[in-house]
Amino acid sequence: MQEGKDLVESVGNYNIVKCFTQKDLTHRQYGLGSGKVEEIKEFVQKNESDQIIVDEHMTPKQIYNLEKTTGVKVVDRERLILDLFYTRATTSEAKLQIQLAEIKYELPRIRENATLLIGNERPGKGGSGEYIVDVKFRDLKRRMGFIIKKLADARKKRELYHDQRVDNKMPIVSLVGYTSSGKTTLFNLLTLESKEISENLFTTLSTTTRSFIIGGQKLLLTDTVGFIRRLPTYMIDAFKSTLEESLMADMILLLIDSSQSEEEIRIKYNSCMKVLEELNVDKEKIVIIFSKIDIAEFNDIKRIFTGLNMLDPIQISPKTGYGINKLKKLISRKILVKKTPQEMVNVTTALCN
Ligand SMILES: Nc1nc2c(ncn2[C@@H]2O[C@H](COP(=O)(O)OP(=O)(O)OP(=O)(O)O)[C@@H](O)[C@H]2O)c(=O)[nH]1
Numbered sequence: 001m002q003e004g005k006d007l008v009e010s011v012g013n014y015n016i017v018k019c020f021t022q023k024d025l026t027h028r029q030y031g032l033g034s035g036k037v038e039e040i041k042e043f044v045q046k047n048e049s050d051q052i053i054v055d056e057h058m059t060p061k062q063i064y065n066l067e068k069t070t071g072v073k074v075v076d077r078e079r080l081i082l083d084l085f086y087t088r089a090t091t092s093e094a095k096l097q098i099q100l101a102e103i104k105y106e107l108p109r110i111r112e113n114a115t116l117l118i119g120n121e122r123p124g125k126g127g128s129g130e131y132i133v134d135v136k137f138r139d140l141k142r143r144m145g146f147i148i149k150k151l152a153d154a155r156k157k158r159e160l161y162h163d164q165r166v167d168n169k170m171p172i173v174s175l176v177g178y179t180s181s182g183k184t185t186l187f188n189l190l191t192l193e194s195k196e197i198s199e200n201l202f203t204t205l206s207t208t209t210r211s212f213i214i215g216g217q218k219l220l221l222t223d224t225v226g227f228i229r230r231l232p233t234y235m236i237d238a239f240k241s242t243l244e245e246s247l248m249a250d251m252i253l254l255l256i257d258s259s260q261s262e263e264e265i266r267i268k269y270n271s272c273m274k275v276l277e278e279l280n281v282d283k284e285k286i287v288i289i290f291s292k293i294d295i296a297e298f299n300d301i302k303r304i305f306t307g308l309n310m311l312d313p314i315q316i317s318p319k320t321g322y323g324i325n326k327l328k329k330l331i332s333r334k335i336l337v338k339k340t341p342q343e344m345v346n347v348t349t350a351l352c353n
């Protein structure tokens with residue numbers, strides 16, 4: 001429930017007046033059970049609430065039914081995350097990615113929404129003899145093609161940039177993790193940048209790469225969008241190009257916020273691993289880092305280490321700087337060990353030539 005509240009608060013313009021819980025949302029008509037719907041309806045009318053937010057996926061029909069019964073607007077989890085993304089997107093690429101996610105959210109819903117609004121009749125003809133819903137469907141498809149092309153162009157440019165960096169032999173380290181796990185705080189600390197950080201979810205939506213130095217060697221660090229549980233595949237797909245770029249790194253630091261309960265940590269860890277798996281990330285490259293250790297419940301943390309089969313994982317606090325030297329040593333060790341044989345081969349080849 002806390003995460004649901006955090007999502008709502010991160011959008012910025014809501015005032016939560018009451019939270020209801022329901023074990024599962026499998027009822028066909030409303031998602032919620034009819035008793036719960038009555039309870040909510042009564043509350044909404046008595047307290048003059050403007051909106052209901054359901055922290056779950058809902059079908060257009062369920063949203064429509066709940067809106068009709070309660071008389072107020074209903075927003076589901078996916079819509080909420082899209083709204084939040086809109087408030088956060090600053091770069092043109094991030095904006096395109098969100099528009100793509102929005103279209104993917106809308107497309108399968110157009111027909112059902114039209115049927116719900118106009119009844120079982122077809123929603124009427126457009127100017128050229130086509131039904132309005134077909135025209136809208138085709139428009140969205142066309143717009144989707146346009147956005148995908150623009151994103152592909154942006155990706156090509158980045159790939160070129162990436163290749164140049166690989167040619168320059170600059171090792172790349174990338175930061176991934178659940179939203180609000182401290183990625184940007186760590187990024188700022190290592191690169192001396194001042195990218196926005198906040199307790200809100202999804203503060204970062206665009207990928208940023210900057211150089212930093214460990215033991216006299218220049219490396220590149222990449223910060224990117226955070227993960228969240230129950231993120232539909234089409235949303236991951238929309239961010240795929242920027243995520244993939246960061247996942248081409250030599251080393252992937254997976255930040256886990258250790259200030260949370262054991263159960264939360266486990267759920268978040270599993271959802272991060274699931275996203276990384278979906279993106280076909282090489283597991284060998286992933287290094288798990290326990291972040292925010294300054295506010296961790298230590299007993300819980302020790303149990304989690306054991307549960308995850310980790311005897312002595314790196315523990316850091318990007319806020320206080322605790323553990324950062326150890327982390328730098330680890331990065332240097334891993335990347336140098338990985339790079340040296342290759343570089344030695346190159347040097348030998350150069351000498352032979
Ligand atoms: N106590 C404590 N708080 C931290 C630490 N690191 C980050 N925070 C706080 O955690 C919140 C989230 O930090 P960010 O660096 O924005 O997290 P993020 O992973 O980049 O989040 P998104 O960009 O939203 O995915 C901020 O309020 C930070 O001040 C830490 O080591 N200790």
Ligand SMILES: [Mg+2]
Binds near residue numbers: 183204
């Ligand atoms: Mg961030």
